[in-house]
Amino acid sequence: MNHRHTIGLRFFVFVLAALAGGLLNVALADAPRVLPAGALPNDKRLGPLKDLDGYFPWSPSKTPEEWAKRGERVKRQLLVANGLWPMPAKAPLNAVVHGKVERDNYTVERVYFESYPGHFVSGSLYRPKGKSGKLPAVLCPHGHWPNGRFADMGDEPTRKAISEGAERFMVGGRYPLQARCVQLARMGCVVFHYDMMGNADSQQLSRDLVHGFAKQRPEMDTPEKWGFYGAQAELRQQSVMGVQTYNSIRALDWITSLPDVDPTRIGVTGASGGGTQTFILCAIDPRPTVAFPAVMVSTAMQGGCTCENCSHLRVGTGNIEICALIAPRPLGMTGADDWTKEIMTKGLPDLKLHYNMMGVPDFVMAKALTHFPHNYNFVSREVMYQWFNKHLKLGLPDPVVEEDYKPLSIAEMTVWDDKHPKPPAGDEYERSLCRLLAVESDKQMAALKPTDAASARKFREVVGGGIDVLVGRGLPLAGAVTFEQVRQRELGNHQELAGLVSYKAQGEELPVVVLQPKKWNRQVVIWIHEDGKNGLYSSDGSPSAEVRRLLDAGTAVVGADLFEQGEFLADGKPRTVARRVDNPREFAGYTYGYNSTVFAQRAQDILSLVSYWRNRPENKAEKVQLVALEGAGPWAAAALAQAGSAVDRAAIDTAGFRFAKLKSLGDMNFLPGAVKYGDVPGMLAVAAPVELWLAGEGAQAPELVQAAYKAAGAAAKLHTMEVPGDKKAEKAVAWLLK
Numbered sequence: 044m045n046h047r048h049t050i051g052l053r054f055f056v057f058v059l060a061a062l063a064g065g066l067l068n069v070a071l072a073d074a075p076r077v078l079p080a081g082a083l084p085n086d087k088r089l090g091p092l093k094d095l096d097g098y099f100p101w102s103p104s105k106t107p108e109e110w111a112k113r114g115e116r117v118k119r120q121l122l123v124a125n126g127l128w129p130m131p132a133k134a135p136l137n138a139v140v141h142g143k144v145e146r147d148n149y150t151v152e153r154v155y156f157e158s159y160p161g162h163f164v165s166g167s168l169y170r171p172k173g174k175s176g177k178l179p180a181v182l183c184p185h186g187h188w189p190n191g192r193f194a195d196m197g198d199e200p201t202r203k204a205i206s207e208g209a210e211r212f213m214v215g216g217r218y219p220l221q222a223r224c225v226q227l228a229r230m231g232c233v234v235f236h237y238d239m240m241g242n243a244d245s246q247q248l249s250r251d252l253v254h255g256f257a258k259q260r261p262e263m264d265t266p267e268k269w270g271f272y273g274a275q276a277e278l279r280q281q282s283v284m285g286v287q288t289y290n291s292i293r294a295l296d297w298i299t300s301l302p303d304v305d306p307t308r309i310g311v312t313g314a315s316g317g318g319t320q321t322f323i324l325c326a327i328d329p330r331p332t333v334a335f336p337a338v339m340v341s342t343a344m345q346g347g348c349t350c351e352n353c354s355h356l357r358v359g360t361g362n363i364e365i366c367a368l369i370a371p372r373p374l375g376m377t378g379a380d381d382w383t384k385e386i387m388t389k390g391l392p393d394l395k396l397h398y399n400m401m402g403v404p405d406f407v408m409a410k411a412l413t414h415f416p417h418n419y420n421f422v423s424r425e426v427m428y429q430w431f432n433k434h435l436k437l438g439l440p441d442p443v444v445e446e447d448y449k450p451l452s453i454a455e456m457t458v459w460d461d462k463h464p465k466p467p468a469g470d471e472y473e474r475s476l477c478r479l480l481a482v483e484s485d486k487q488m489a490a491l492k493p494t495d496a497a498s499a500r501k502f503r504e505v506v507g508g509g510i511d512v513l514v515g516r517g518l519p520l521a522g523a524v525t526f527e528q529v530r531q532r533e534l535g536n537h538q539e540l541a542g543l544v545s546y547k548a549q550g551e552e553l554p555v556v557v558l559q560p561k562k563w564n565r566q567v568v569i570w571i572h573e574d575g576k577n578g579l580y581s582s583d584g585s586p587s588a589e590v591r592r593l594l595d596a597g598t599a600v601v602g603a604d605l606f607e608q609g610e611f612l613a614d615g616k617p618r619t620v621a622r623r624v625d626n627p628r629e630f631a632g633y634t635y636g637y638n639s640t641v642f643a644q645r646a647q648d649i650l651s652l653v654s655y656w657r658n659r660p661e662n663k664a665e666k667v668q669l670v671a672l673e674g675a676g677p678w679a680a681a682a683l684a685q686a687g688s689a690v691d692r693a694a695i696d697t698a699g700f701r702f703a704k705l706k707s708l709g710d711m712n713f714l715p716g717a718v719k720y721g722d723v724p725g726m727l728a729v730a731a732p733v734e735l736w737l738a739g740e741g742a743q744a745p746e747l748v749q750a751a752y753k754a755a756g757a758a759a760k761l762h763t764m765e766v767p768g769d770k771k772a773e774k775a776v777a778w779l780l781k
Contacts, residue, residue, distance in 0.1 A: 075576065077529050077541045077554035078610055084543070087550030088606055088644060093637040094624040095345045095352065099361025100389070103397040110367075110400070117360055118368055121327050123512040123716065124356040124636070126285035126480070127292075129487055129505050134160050136297050139463065140168065144455050148172050149228040151451060153458040154235070155244070158293035159483075162286070162476055163466050165244035165458045166237030166294070167192065167451070169228035170303070177305035179435040180233040180298045182324075182331075184291060185220050186315030186339075186419070187254065187348065191242025193453050194220050209420040212447040216421070223312070223424050225448045230428065230437055232310070235298050239316065239350065240287055244458045247468045247476075253283045256349050257628040259708075263470065266703065270473040272349075277631045278702050280716040281480050282353035284632070291324040299330060307332065308435050312427055314338050314419035319351045319362075326368035333434040335375040335427045337419050340366055340409075342389045344382035345637075352632035354715035355512055358639055363390045370394075371401040375430035377423045378411035387411045406434075421445060484719055492747060493754030499731070502751065507729040509720040510684050514646050515639040517685045521658035523548055524651045526555070536561055537594045544603065546651045553648055554610040555603045558586060564597035565665040567656045568779065571649060573674035575609035576602030589772040596780050599664075601656065605648040605678070607641050607711070620709040631708045635715055642678065642714045649682035657689045668779060669693040672771055676700065676739060677712065677723050684729040693730070694775035696766075697723050697739035724748050732757030736778045738766045 083089060104110035122128035138156035149172055155165040171178070188194040196204075201216035210216030224234045241250035248271075256272055264273025271283055299306040310333045313321045318339025325334040339346070340362050346352060357365075366374060374394070378386040391409045398407040410426050412418075428443040459465045467475075491506060493499040511517060528542040540557040556576045570590065572578020579602040581587045590600050604610050607618055621641050623634040639647065649669070656664045669690050671679030676697040683693050702717035721728065727735065727744075728751035735752075737744055744752075744763040752761040766774045 075539065075541055075556050075580070076610060077543060077556070081613075082610075083613060084552040084554060084604075084611060086552045086606070086611070089611065092622060092624045092634060094626065094633060095347060095637065096343070097637065099342045099345060099357070099363065101342070101361060101363040101367070101393050103367065103393050103400065105400075107400060110397070114368055117364060118327055119508055120355060120358070120360065120512050121323065121365065121368075123280065123509050124285075124353050125288045125323075125327075126280040126282065126353075126484075126719070127289060127327070128509050128512075131159070131289065131480075131483055132487070133293070133296065136293065138297055139458075141463065142455075142458075142460075144451060146225075146449060149225065151455070153456065155458045155463070156293070156297055158286075158290045159476070159479060161466065161479070162247060163245070164237055164290045164294055166235055167224065167456055169224045169234040169236070171228045171231050171233070174231055176303075178231060178233050178303055179308035179310065179437065180235070180301070180304045181227050181310040181312065181431065181435075182291070182294055182298060183220075183224055183227075183234060183236040184311070184313040184317040184320035184324075185236070185239060185242070186313060186317040188220060191245075192220060192236055192238050193243045193456060194218065204420065207415075209415055209418065209422060211421045211445065214447055214450050215445060218450045219419060219421075219424075221450055222421075222445065222448070223419070223427070226424070226428060226443075226445045227431070229446070230432065230439060230443060232431070232435065232437070233298065233301065233304050235294055237290070237294050239320070240283060240290070241350075243456070247466055247472055248283065248286075249468070252473070253287075253350050254348050256630060259629045263474070264706075268474045269477055270470065271477065272630055274705055274708055274710075274713070276477055277354055277708065277713075277715040278705065278718040279477075279481050279484065280354070280719045281477055282632060283350050284353040284356075286476070287320065287350055288323055288327075291320050292328060295324065295328060295330055306330065309333075310335065310431050310435055312337065312431070314423070315417065316346070316348055316351055319346045322362065322366050322369065325372070326365050331372065333373040333375075333431060334369050335430055336366070337377045337423050337427065338379045338381060338383050338417055340376050340390060341378070341383040341386055343385070349628070349630050349632065352630070352636045354632050354635040356632070356636045358515055358635075358637060363393060367394060367397050370398050371403045371406060373403075373406040373430065373434040374398075374408075375427065376409040377426055378409060378413060379415050379417050379423075380413045381417040384411065384413045488719070488721060488725075493728070493751050495754055496756070499751065499754040502754075503729055506720050506725055507684060509716065510681065510726060510729055513643060513714055513716045513720065514681050514685055515643045516647055516650070518650050518687070518689050519546055519654040521654070522660070524655040524658075526655055526659075544651060544655055551648070551651065553603045553605065553651065555601060555652070557599060557601050558590065558594055559599040560594050560597050562597055563599055563662075565662075566598045566668065567601060567664040567666070568593055568598055568668045568670055569601045569603075569649070569652050569656065571605070571669065571671040571675040571679050572602070575604035577609060578602060578673065587772070589776040592776050592780065598779075601652060603648065603652055606644040608645075618711065620707075621711055621713065623709070629708070631715060640714050642681070642712050645678040646681035646685070649679060650685055653682070653686050653689050666691045669695070670775055670779070672696045672775065674698060677726075680723050680726040680730070681714075683733060683735075684726040686733075687730075688733070690733055692734040692736070692779065694736040694778060695727070695738070696771050696775070697737070699739050721747060727751075731755040732760055734760040734762075736762045736764065736775060738764050738771050738775070741765055
């Protein structure tokens with residue numbers, strides 16, 4: 044049966060089938076179903092996963108206040124995704140500038156500095172001659188041109204480009220990345236053209252690794268020593284995109300520190316993958332004053348390279364909204380005959396509305412040059428020159444026209460020589476960098492351990508803010524989640540109500556059973572179990588002894604099939620490996636950069652249940668409690684970190700689960716970033732001061748959890764028990780009823 048049928052039709056068919064076969068009582072005794080046999084919930088998550096080639100429209104906020112709230116969330120999402128929440132402690136750059144090359148009206152110097160200790164950013168620094176005072180500066184990240192900063196397009200392709208009007212001069216067409224730097228320097232700007240990792244002088248991480256990774260490497264994914272792309276790196280939110288983005292931030296740190304640079308006039312421009320770096324940097328850092336990402340911004344393909352993707356990056360958002368974070372600073376763009384060809388009708392109109400709302404309607408612009416393929420050619424560069432001339436206040440007469448120049452040879456550009464030897468590279472270096480990132484992050488997290496009310500607030504802001512992104516959303520607003528009853532039956536002193544909890548704005552639907560005493564005390568226990576709502580029942584189909592105790596005490600008990608449980612399973616068999624997008628490259632960011640994990644979706648489902656019973660329009664529950672046993676404890680811990688005071692009390696058995704022990708990206712409990720933010724103890728610590736019964740952790744709660752409850756003045760609300768596995772449900776219920 045098509046799962047899009049209405050609830051009424053599904054129920055009608057269910058009843059007919061049951062009556063015809065005389066199976067109603069048998070089916071209910073076995074495992075209460077809400078939907079007819081074979082039918083699936085009307086839940087959009089059962090559809091295809093979203094990938095980088097999807098459609099990413101954006102509807103702008105109606106007011107600046109609304110955008111301030113939404114914009115903060117998106118910016119934090121970008122920072123978390125890139126492993127930069129909180130921002131790493133900035134070590135000395137130790138910049139080296141050498142090998143000046145003189146040209147007619149500009150100079151070029153070779154530069155390298157350390158973004159992280161021992162990890163180098165390399166590039167070329169262009170300076171205009173004959174200028175004094177503080178000058179504007181431009182950062183130039185490049186895209187996926189062969190050999191990056193050293194790119195040479197060759198004579199034949201350049202002649203063709205000139206004949207087609209894409210280029211003006213042989214030199215500019217053959218060395219287009221140098222061309223924009225030279226012209227910007229001639230316009231009076233200090234220009235830093237820096238290497239994307241795996242290109243030109245940046246070879247500590249190879250091009251094959253950074254841009255061509257395809258197959259998991261078991262030898263590079265162990266708990267002791269790991270590299271990028273494996274489970275250990277993902278669990279710590281480590282990615283090549285995150286390192287490249289931090290390189291861009293440090294490039295901005297360095298160029299704004301130069302004595303001849305005006306830090307209030309900073310431009311950033313790049314095309315393709317350099318366009319991605321342009322808008323990501325300008326979205327998360329307020330210092331750039333004008334941006335020009337060329338041939339990259341669109342509602343279509345979001346960035347195909349591993350260096351343009353990381354887990355959590357575009358879940359619920361896309362490049363148009365990311366660019367909206369640049370407002371009210373000027374944003375210019377170009378389109379071409381590629382995925383950006385519809386920018387004038389899809390994306391730009393919404394950005395115009397957004398900039399108009401922000402009070403600067405003329406500060407956003409795009410020009411579609413769809414008679415050219417993907418490029419940053421002479422025609423596109425000239426659009427950028429006019430934009431920067433205006434918004435960097437260069438004061439040059441329009442139009443600014445690019446002129447011919449003498450190119451730099453590789454020998455004149457390379458930063459490494461006998462006096463400046465190449466730094467370490469290869470697998471061991473990759474492992475050492477990942478270890479450095481982990482050690483530094485762990486230090487930051489340890490420093491956040493709450494000790495008093497003020498530090499507890501900071502802990503919730505940082506760690507809670509990170510977990511908020513990992514889970515993907517918080518508690519749904521009152522009224523957003525509804526319940527529609529499908530059937531009801533009387534069972535002695537209680538009723539069994541079967542129905543569907545729907546979060547219509549998200550297209551989600553959960554099969555739910557509510558066991559409600561006829562003399563209800565207005566308390567609800569949401570019972571989360573690895574078997575879904577079947578976890579409420581014994582093998583004979585009656586409520587389990589523990590559930591029966593709650594019912595006898597007047598408490599209603601709710602069981603639900605969370606995503607990928609129970610009635611979500613077409614064949615009834617639990618999935619053992621999480622789905623991933625149809626991309627042959629084994630990179631988590633291609634899936635989890637656009638879709639929430641199964642773990643996160645289950646935590647979201649728990650939040651939907653909490654929201655409904657907390658905000659129920661009639662017969663509102665006065666107390667909402669949470670029980671999560673039998674493998675469900677970690678999902679509830681994540682939900683509890685988001686639910687806050689919407690849950691009155693929670694009984695959680697973690698069973699000693701730790702994300703750090705996971706070995707596979709396909710594990711159903713996999714959650715990128717979870718280890719970075721303290722693993723399961725981090726989630727439980729954020730939940731303080733909610734009253735908590737905790738099992739599965741031994742006789743004492745983890746130190747971080749104890750510290751958080753003490754700092755919140757709620758040490759007495761943390762109850763830790765060492766309980767045998769077969770007694771956990773019994774002890775949890777006894778605590779709830781105490």
